[in-house]
Amino acid sequence: MSTGQDYHRLFHRHVAQTSPNPLGLDIVKAEGCYLYDRDGKEYLDLIGGISVCNTGHRHPRVVAAIKDQADRYLHLLVYGELIQTPQVEYAALLAGQLPATLDSVYFTNSGAEATEGAMKLAKRITGRTEIVAFNRSYHGSTQGALSIMGDEYWRNAFRPLLPGIRHVEYNTPEALAAITDRTACVIAETVQAERGVFAPQAAWLRLLRQRCDETGALLVLDEIQTGFGRTGTLWAFQAYDVIPDILLLGKALGGGLPMGAFIAHRERMWALTGDPVLGHITTFGGHPLCCAAGRASMEVLLGSGWIDEVARKEALFRRLLIHPAIKTVRSRGLLIAVEYDSFGQNKRVIDACIAAGVLTDWYLFAPHCLRIAPPLSITETQIEKACAIILSSSDFFP
Template identity: 40%
Template sequence: MLNSLEPSATMTDEELESYRDRFAAHLSQTVPGRKELVVSAADACTLRSADGRVYLDMTSGIAVANVGHSRPEVVEAVQRQMSRYAHVNVYGRFVIPEQVEMAERLSRAAGGELSTAYLTSSGAESTECALKLARKYTGRPKFVAMERAYHGRTFGALSVSWREQWRAPFEPLLPEVEFVPFDDLEAAAAAIDERTAAVIVEPIQGEGGIRVPSDGFLPGLRELCDRSGALLICDEVQGGMGRAGAWFSHQLWGVQPDIVTCAKAVGGGLPLGAVLARPEVFQTFLEPALSHLTTMGGNPVACAAGIAAFDVIEREGLVDRSARVGEYLRERLESVRGQFPDLLTDIRGRGLWCAFELSVPAQQVADAMQERGVLVGSVLNSEGTIRVTPPLVITPAEIDVFIGVLRTVLGRLA
């Protein structure tokens, strides 16, 4: 396999078993089962386990490692910042240059009037901030969200996430949330009214199965929001930082949201997110002062990592590369579908944000591919879907390795 990691063990069998046992004993789990893979190192598009096996990572840690694992520029930026200071009061008292540099880059990438950023630590925290901001700015109580949507697991984010299985145990959640089918403007028009604070949408649904809408959907939502006075929130937590072949996936349709949420790849591997909006929208958090706060959002070390990652994407043209190499990835997947049409039934995506649909359980295929040295993932709200989100630096040769393993696995199933 193509990689920059040597396939050598870093732990004995006894040490491996000890970590597995201690992991089960002391780390709370929401997914049952014993963990087999103990991570030792990761570099570029590869990951090494402590028993010496090397894997091609086609997940990027769920669309986080867009510039690749352990990117040298990011590592150096983190080391430099740690030697200066790791954390100070990040909101309310001091000017932190790393925050300014990060916010300016995000605003430049977003374009238009989205010139102000509120920095967070995660996607769910960004969602919470966006929902509060929309409610306070409009004075309205209602949200419209999409079926198959996923925006996080905190109370507000869970309220606008679709799957009843995960919402029901924690109800009552936020009132007045209405779900409509994704890519259905008629249903959206019926739901958006004078009580709607915001429509929240993933321009391309992530956990819903990497579902790309028809070309009129996002512009139509923009028009419906303008007509009703509701805000349009675009969730770019997975779709940002070049993943879909644009800095943010909503830009593929030329739409300007009122609020954008992002995280995952923003921090170059460290926890960092942001909410972007017009200055007058954020002004509402000053009335009263301290209407919204964070302790760790915009942490200087995470910002330093994010600045370095952003600059790599910009300098190396990884946004355009994502679109170009993504086309090659889908072409290769189409060749597999031609060979196994009964097993691989659909292919979706933009850029290096891709999914394929199976007629067999997705986890079965993901497990078989992992046994053969390739990491892929399933999604939360679309059974039978395999997600493919490699680092944006992946090479065509590495894609060919992935395709070869997929052919082998489907061939055995056939």
């Protein structure tokens, strides 16, 4: 039987690494808002698998749905050919919670694949090739998604990338002027998450919608991190009175299993069915097990009242997170960035938090900001515990 040391060695030897120094926590169980390592140590999870576990880890209804579907069937055939009950039921549930113009769901394996599909759909509908994206935006790491990522540090090593991409500054008049009759689509996060939680002015987002209408460009809103109640409404765009032409979902969509989706009006989505036929195809997208889990998780979310509690929990975090080392706290619901002077300071706080039993992380384009994105089920007592540990971990600094 393998030991903890064996798994640590095998992890570094055979699992492809994404950084020189992974956390390397050997987690053997997760439940609710907690993770447990091989030695039995408990970690309060403040990042929820990076905004994946909105209903917590292993919610009983999600686990039951997975077991029930596993007893029926798993993979049958490539996406779209057969009527698979979990896909149909979940797509209908999603459409019922969205505006009427977002009624056709294309399930993918991940948020990055949803981005790729949306880019293709926008080009197919408009006959245009130019895409406008934003600095310090994140939409995935595949070649197309990387092309629209808003940071040259991450793009540069993989060039050449897709042509025809214009990067502009989020929430500025200049960005609006960059959208022309050559633009196929504008892809924007409703709230820029990896920038360290940067929300737009409502008036600017409405002007962005208006400019897209004027030029015939499609507006693609990325709610891969902000969807499913994360910001205090089911969808972040609801707070801005703006409806996208294409919506991107992922992360919490699968209830803890891998899933993404791009959603548009049925008439627009129909463009992928001809010239060429199979204009977008996937083998495992919309896997029945993932759809069953995702539907169960969404039903829990809709019936739990947790979304209604997000604003109160956000306010509690903000009220408690006051410390001389903390420069500011930015938040949109339970998507929170705690800003320090530098990545070095933030990393020391993160490491101290983990040692004290609180799991947190940093933001891709804001490494000096500590990430808080817990399950929406987090309690006020757990928030108080987490904040106390963050504050004590910040005492490394004068």
